[in-house]
Amino acid sequence: MSPTASLKTPLYKKHLAAGAKMTDFHGWTLPLQYTSMMEECKAVRKSVGLFDISHMGKVEVKGKNAFRLLQHLTTNDLSRLSEGQAQYTALVDDRGGIIDDLVVYQISRFRFFLCLNAANTEKDISWIAEFALQYPDVEVRNLTRQYGLISVQGPNSEVIIKGLGGARAAGIEYFHFMITNLAEKNVILSRTGYTGEDGFEIYCDWRDTDIVWDALMTKGKHWSIKPCGLGARDLLRLEMGYMLHGVDMDTSVTPFEAGLAWIVKLDKEGGLVAQEALTQKKTEGAARKIAGFEMNERGGLPRHGYSILADGRIVGEVTSGGMSPCTGKTVGLGYVLAEHSKPGTPIQIDIRGKAVEATVVRRPFLPSKTKKAKPAAAVSDNSGEAAAKEE
């Protein structure tokens, strides 16, 4: 638990009034669950769910050299992005360790918007600001507490967005966004999410967040929209095999080990902050790799830090685990020695001293239903991303 006074999102009072169970998340007081994590997950898969993720870090980088700065610090190739597009990428340190994973929004060639993990925001900003000194005309601003952020996820999210006046925006492609009006408020509407379902993330003025939330709840009633907590958010991302920074990756792993080779572009102009380190790691090949696995017998949940065994020998460590509400299967993620990372490989998880049988499987654990980007050259990043996430 955070020793400092806790931070509250603009929806804090609404969560309490709705009877949510609250929890501390890196200094923020957020809903863990409203009714049941399982029910909340199922609502998102079947119809639609609503998440308050206003705690996410929001940073604006603008100026003549904003592009050059971000191109140097992030692993993906920013030159493939155009206005109105978003890109999944990573910040790495000079050894190639993952400082954070993030989404970069290109508002214009001179203005970018970053969505960062709450736990890393301060650290990310200092890292970026340190390099910004070498680039004239770049401004880095922390807008975390100026924008609320609501995520609407599930197959019925599009119809709700349309119903709130976002008809034009409801047509945007996956990993694209638009600055538009929704429920008569000015928002950034982005077709992104962390659930593997079609959905939108809505950035709005901090003071408008409760109005947008209420409008979504009211419009969503017909589709039995459910407010969801962090518990459901974590299970939904796990079902997709998506990683969580600080849990499944940190500065001790490179993007190659974390299965993120698809967002590392070493051939871009100007080079990457970790150009040398990552080029060498790429040549060497990763000795350990992240793998998804499925439990074959009952014996409890694989949890962060549990050992992964093969023939009685420790060959890795679990980073995330849980029971998929949709399939009832118990699944997890963990790092294993590369020779044990192929789908089909039998492994065991040491659950409180018992070796419980599991098998390495392909991710996602459930098929992804995000809206697919058009297979045009301009959006090749996104289709590459969708494909890579489904590997």
Next chain:
Amino acid sequence: MEFPKDLKYSKEHEWVRVEDGDTAIIGITDFAQDELGDIVFVEAPKVGRDLKAGESFGVAESVKTVSDLYSPVAGQVIEVNPELEGSPELVNESPFDKGWIIKLKMEDPKELENLLSAQDYRNLAQKG
């Protein structure tokens, strides 16, 4: 939140229902299941195992956390709820009935006097 009056309670949030004088049916309370959240696994002991009062006999695992289960009284395990292996959610749905966990043949039914009444347990639980 329910606190049935006919049961005895432990500070560790287990309940005991007495049957036939010396059989103790043991489960976790409504308060405990609510705190744990969705339960996905219950590890129960083997039939025949002797338990001391206060001894850990298994775990209830929820999405959120793993919690040890403690026997409120001493005795021998005579039955384990067979439904929980396939449906651990019964502990959430029906903590005092279908979600019972083990039955013990009590060593000394007098030990029940050391446990809390419904009112005392309610006070403890609600104090947080």
